Each structure stands twice: as structure tokens, then as C-alpha cells.
Amino acid sequence: MVKARPAAGGGRWVEISPERIHGWIDGFYGRHDGATEQGLMLTGLSNGDTATLYPPPGLADVPDVDTLLARVVRPPRIAVLLARKGAVAAGVADGTTIAVSKVERFYVQGRTAAGGSSQQRFARRRANQADAATARATNIAVRVLLPYAPGVPADPDDAVSALVCGGDRSMIDAVLADRRLSALAPLRHPHLLDSAEPRLAVLEAAVVDARRIRVHLMP
Template sequence: MSGRSGARPAAGGGRWVDVDPPRLTRWLDGFVQRHGSPETESGLVITGADGVTAELTPPPGVGPVATIDELIAAAKLPHRIGLLLARRGAMAVGVAFGDEIEVSKVETFYVQGRTAAGGWSQQRYARRRDNQATAATEKAADIVARVLLPSVTRITALVCGGDRPMIDAILADRRLAPLLEHRDERFLEVAEPRFAVLEEAAKAARNTRIRLSD
């Protein structure tokens, strides 16, 4: 997740590229070399001589920036963000300052997999699985409250990743309402949450996301 990832298709056309702070200036120089000196530059959008555009989205936690130079400077600074990663069987939550994890908690849960059995047995397993998933979500919300709420006034963004329905279910807990105003729209694709995955997520959250036109 960290560093610069390969291009990925973007909904509505074009493709996404994530670039980490140390490489951002170099990437922009490369854009000019590949597409020609910008014909136009408006805010965080540049258009090469060949008509290809690059629209830059600041990393989570970076305040309002009006120009690409401001974005480059702000992206290099460390920002304190909350991280919440969750999948069916595990979660990782923490507070990161730049690339460093200041406080964290990793937890695993037992949620039974789907069964191929039919009839009454299938219904019984489904109920048990739903109960286990509900218990896991409640336990996860307890952990998030302990880890993130003490820092809610100091974080500039909450970045989530993993399984979106589970994340939404965790954050639906009323105790966590103060975190919602910090939730960033960026959602990370992550492996099974572990501490190493949380560290990678902290680095990935610092990337500038760039949408390139076709």
C-alpha cells in the first residue's frame, strides 16, 4: 500500500495513481516530460500539452490547499490521523503521526464461515453466524472507543479500510459519533488486519491520489 502504486481504473473513466510525499515532485516532473509542458493549470488540476489531465487529491488530514505547490508542502508534513481497518475475522485500530503508530490495538474474532448444509441446519448455522458477527462488531466498537476517542480532538482525519459494511456497522455505534466528522472519503484496500498492515495503512494514507484522464 505504501509508496507509489500501479494505476487503477477510475469510475467514469481515466485511472488512479497514488504517490507518496517524497516522490510527488518527481512524479509531476515526469508528467511534464511525458505529456508536455502544461497548457493550463487550475488549482489542483494540470493539463499537459497533449490534453491529458492530472487531478490531484490531497492526502487525508491535509487542510485546504489552493495550489499544487501548497499541496506538495503540506503532504510532506506529518499529520495525526486515526486508522480503522476491519474484516470479518479481525480488526486493527490506531492513531498515527506521519508514518509512526502512536497507539494501537489489533484484535481477532471468531465468525463462523458459511455452510453448505441445507434446511434446518443451514438456518441454525446462519443464526449462529449472525450472532457471532454482531458480537464481533460490538467488541470492535468497544475497542475503537478506547483507542480513538481519547484522541478525537487531536486527529485531523479518520481513514478506514477493509470491509466497508463492517466498518459502517462499527461506526454506527452512538459512542463513536464524534469520529464521524473526521471520516475521510478515502477507503483503503487492505489485507487481513494486523499491526504490520496498520503500519502500511498509515503510510498509504499519506499518498496524494491523482486521477489521470484517458
């Protein structure tokens, strides 16, 4: 599957599943009467169009296109954390298979149109509920993901090589600020996945999205 959207600053982003990336690169060569490669950048011979490939989480050390094509065949084990004020989903995935997961919903009161002291009371209650939801989300992340942090499993092959996050950035930041997750925080991938309110189906879709190779096309 190929997903595309405009890129800030120009060009567009294309997200390509590992199963289709080889054919997509061949198509780039064909559309431009050939191309040159420098690292992970392709440059079309006919008009100078460029395609810069960004490896999926866990493959940050890939130096060139050939290595990328070889390594996406067997994607690394990754951790996935999705969070919004009303729910959290945490899981560990091998390819598109979720090995372990936990999804939980929280109650956080919606905003109120009331004024005066009532509005202040509702705001305090909502803030307290949001803090409690963040604390519960943190405990879930610790329980589900921390056993797979580097250096924790007896077998190093059981450890995750990246942490992919999605949903509410501020809540994710608050969860990962907990010092119990300090072994996982450095593995956080910079790209934040778009995510609906976490459910098991949303977590499964996020695992598929996380495996895609992101390509920045110019122009």
C-alpha cells in the same frame, strides 16, 4: 512508490508517496512540454491530458499544488480503522509512525453447506457471532481512537485531523454508527482502503497507503 489502477468512468488512478510527488509533477511537465495549473489540476500543453491531485487525509483544505507540496512534508496526525468480520485494527499515526494501536481477532463461523434446520441454526449462530465481533470492534475503536478526537485531548495538536478506514465497508459503517464515536465519524475520509484481514503489519501498511496522494489521470 507509485501505484496505478484503472478508474471507473475512464482514465486511471495513480497513488504516489509524498516523497515522490514533487518528482512526479516535474515529470508530468516534462512529458507534456509544460502544463498549466488550476487549483489541483494540471493540464498538459501538448495534448490536453489532465492530472487531478487529491490530497491525503487531513489536508482537505489544500487549495493548490504549491500548498500541497509544502504540507505533505509534515503529514497530519490521523486515525486508522480497519475491520473485517474476523478482526479489527485501530491506530493513531504521525506520518508512518504508529503512536498507539490495538489489533484483535474474532471468531466468526464460516458458512455451512448443510440444509434445513441445521443451516438455519448455523446462520443464526454466525449472525450472532458477527454482531458480537462488531460490538467488540466498536469498543476497541472507542478505547483507542476516541481519546484523540477533536476537542478531547488537552493539547489540540494531539487530536487527529482525519479518520481513514479500510476493509469491510458494512462493518465500518456499523462501528461508526455508535454514538460514542460521533466526534470521529465526521472526520471519515471517503476513500476506503483495500485491506486484508487486519494484523499489525496490515495496519502499518495501511498507514503508508493513507499518506499517498491520489491522482486521476485523463485520458
